[in-house]
Amino acid sequence: MRNVHKGSPAGASTATTLDRLRRGQIATVTAVDIHGPQRRRLMDLGVLPGSRIHIDRVSPLGDPTAYLVRGSVIALRREQARGIHITVEQE
Amino acid sequence: MAADLPTPNANASPPPAASAACGTCVFNHAAQLRALGVDVSGHDHVVALAGNPNTGKSTVFNALTGLRQHVGNWPGKTVTGAEGGFGYRRRRYKLVDLPGTYSLLSDSQDEDVARDFLLFGQPDVTVVVVDATRLQRNLNLVLQILQITGRVVVALNLIDEAHRHGLSLDQRHLARELGVPVVPMAARSRRGLDALLEAIEQVALGTVATRARRVHHGDARTERAVRELAAQLLREYPGLANTRWIALRLLEGDPGIERAVTDGTLDRLSSPTPHAVSSETPGT
Ligand SMILES: Nc1nc2c(ncn2[C@@H]2O[C@H](COP(=O)(O)OP(=O)(O)O)[C@@H](O)[C@H]2O)c(=O)[nH]1
Ligand SMILES: [Mg+2]
Numbered sequence: 462m463r464n465v466h467k468g469s470p471a472g473a474s475t476a477t478t479l480d481r482l483r484r485g486q487i488a489t490v491t492a493v494d495i496h497g498p499q500r501r502r503l504m505d506l507g508v509l510p511g512s513r514i515h516i517d518r519v520s521p522l523g524d525p526t527a528y529l530v531r532g533s534v535i536a537l538r539r540e541q542a543r544g545i546h547i548t549v550e551q552e
Numbered sequence: 553m554a555a556d557l558p559t560p561n562a563n564a565s566p567p568p569a570a571s572a573a574c575g576t577c578v579f580n581h582a583a584q585l586r587a588l589g590v591d592v593s594g595h596d597h598v599v600a601l602a603g604n605p606n607t608g609k610s611t612v613f614n615a616l617t618g619l620r621q622h623v624g625n626w627p628g629k630t631v632t633g634a635e636g637g638f639g640y641r642r643r644r645y646k647l648v649d650l651p652g653t654y655s656l657l658s659d660s661q662d663e664d665v666a667r668d669f670l671l672f673g674q675p676d677v678t679v680v681v682v683d684a685t686r687l688q689r690n691l692n693l694v695l696q697i698l699q700i701t702g703r704v705v706v707a708l709n710l711i712d713e714a715h716r717h718g719l720s721l722d723q724r725h726l727a728r729e730l731g732v733p734v735v736p737m738a739a740r741s742r743r744g745l746d747a748l749l750e751a752i753e754q755v756a757l758g759t760v761a762t763r764a765r766r767v768h769h770g771d772a773r774t775e776r777a778v779r780e781l782a783a784q785l786l787r788e789y790p791g792l793a794n795t796r797w798i799a800l801r802l803l804e805g806d807p808g809i810e811r812a813v814t815d816g817t818l819d820r821l822s823s824p825t826p827h828a829v830s831s832e833t834p835g836t
Contacts, residue, residue: 498658501655501657501658502654505654505655505657505658505692506654506689507688507689507692531686532685532687533686533689
């Protein structure tokens with residue numbers, strides 16, 4: 462993606478990856494560092510820079526996790542979530 | 553644009569009456585609709601039903617044709633589109649229920665079926681059935697389809713669910729933004745069917761002018777490459793529709809479209825057919 466934000470703007474939020482998001486936190490996607498058809502798929506489901514995202518529920522084994530993004534729920538495996546860069550809003 | 557549209561959490565005000573179209577006049581045109589079942593003989597127009605999975609496409613299909621396509625969530629769903637017929641006023645329509653898809657750009661089998669039909673089957677009208685409670689996700693496909701054809705009606709389905717969630721939808725604004733008719737409906741209770749039929753007829757006959765919203769990429773080098781490739785395609789395949797869209801896919805390395813070039817599909821399509829009339833905004 463063109464705009465990969467790595468730093469945290471003015472310390473108001475923390476840059477990390479989606480797999481490290483905790484329940485109750487809200488984040489904004491900053492970049493999708495996944496390539497090929499999976500990238501297309503994620504973007505078609507609404508995971509793209511600027512999308513707000515939070516955890517909807519976690520499966521019994523802890524993987525995959527269901528996220529709510531753009532009004533819909535999607536399930537992502539941990540390794541997929543690791544490729545999605547986010548900034549976490551302050552709680 | 554999508555950010556301005558309501559999402560299930562964004563708007564808690566109580567809904568207004570659904571629309572003039574599906575208030576008191578539910579069955580006004582019922583006498584004009586003739587469900588023709590599997591009989592698609594002698595049809596005047598081809599109508600495709602597209603949309604994300606589970607938005608009510610088959611419910612609409614059944615309501616119009618009188619057939620019983622499987623309704624609900626199931627694995628191994630329809631891979632090729634089911635066909636049925638209906639008559640409205642003085643014309644006969646062939647209706648094709650396409651597999652549910654989130655995108656026309658991924659290389660999956662369902663999506664290829666839907667995409668190939670929209671791109672190469674060139675229906676006269678494409679009804680995109682969207683879930684009014686998940687508008688943002690659904691609009692992705694709507695916008696993708698609008699890049700291929702302007703002959704579109706958006707069926708804003710599950711409006712009853714949306715109202716239950718306290719969502720109100722400004723379908724006029726949406727229609728203006730998209731450049732095509734938007735019909736709010738609740739297909740399961742046959743609400744809005746009359747307005748849908750009316751919109752289908754208008755788009756089929758060209759009595760309503762659509763101006764499909766086109767996406768521009770804002771990058772001069774990309775735009776130049778697309779233009780050059782599109783021009784080349786047109787030289788190679790005179791009469792081919794959607795050369796800009798096809799050029800974009802080729803630049804992306806889309807395997808399905810590369811196949812269409814190498815296996816002669818594009819060649820076959822370049823001779824204009826009676827159904828190839830296009831109402832796209834020119835010059836985009
Ligand atoms: N509440 C409500 N449910 C609907 C409506 N239209 C369809 N459904 C239900 O939505 C589910 C999916 O419908 P279906 O026609 O199979 O969707 P498809 O996957 O797009 O073909 C079914 O359970 C339908 O009964 C509607 O207008 N309102
Ligand atoms: Mg179906």
